Amino acid sequence: MFREHGRYVVRLLRRLGVADADIDDVFQEVFVIVHRKLPELDANVVLRAWVYGICLRRAANYRKRNRARKEIPTEEAIEHVEVDPKSPAEAIDARKARAILEDILRGLPDEKREVFVLYEIEELPMQEVADAVGCPLHTAYSRLYAARKLIHEGIRRARAQMGNR
Incomplete structure (x- = not known):
């Protein structure tokens, strides 16, 4: 699960406003929830959509906690869009x-x-x-x-x- 969705989760969290300095923490929160709730997951649910929902909620919680904090984007934050x-x-x-x-x-x-x-x-x-x-x-x-x-x-x-x- 981690290998399959890890890079996507990092990219999505960045795009949803999680600062680079906090990516690792929010990433860990996402996968703790995934690990805890995976056994309860309905077989009809699209796994990727379920992970999106968890990312959205964790990013929203993060933004609420960190409203006043601003961070200047690093090179790593903006490198995820490939250009030739x-x-x-x-x-x-x-x-x-x-x-x-x-x-x-x-x-x-x-x-x-x-x-x-x-x-x-x-x-x-x-x-x-x-x-x-x-x-x-x-x-x-x-x-x-x-x-x-x-x-x-x-x-x-x-x-x-x-x-x-």
Whole structure:
């Protein structure tokens, strides 16, 4: 279980706003819960969706505990998106873009970020997203729409700031 889902859990926790300094602790919380509840798991439940739900709840608990704390993203936090740059300048631009996206994602309300990450980044079907976050399907679509709008606004602001430099 750990080998099969470990890397995914780390990536998901980062995208859900868990700081690099705390990834190991929250990761351990997730797998303690997985280990404890696995024997009770219904055979009809999709294992990966079940793990997503645990990650979502642990990340939400983490964010509640750490509202005031801010962390600057490290290289490791933004390296999870692979890019094949043609030049060093493109590599730098790609890193900056990933850092901007991470900042924008951190600024989203939790329920919108969760839906956006699961649907757009992790590419889950919307019904699985709705099940994982515990909301009706139409609510998940509504949250996705709102998240996209906020992300577009964040990108527009970032571009405006870059133009002012």
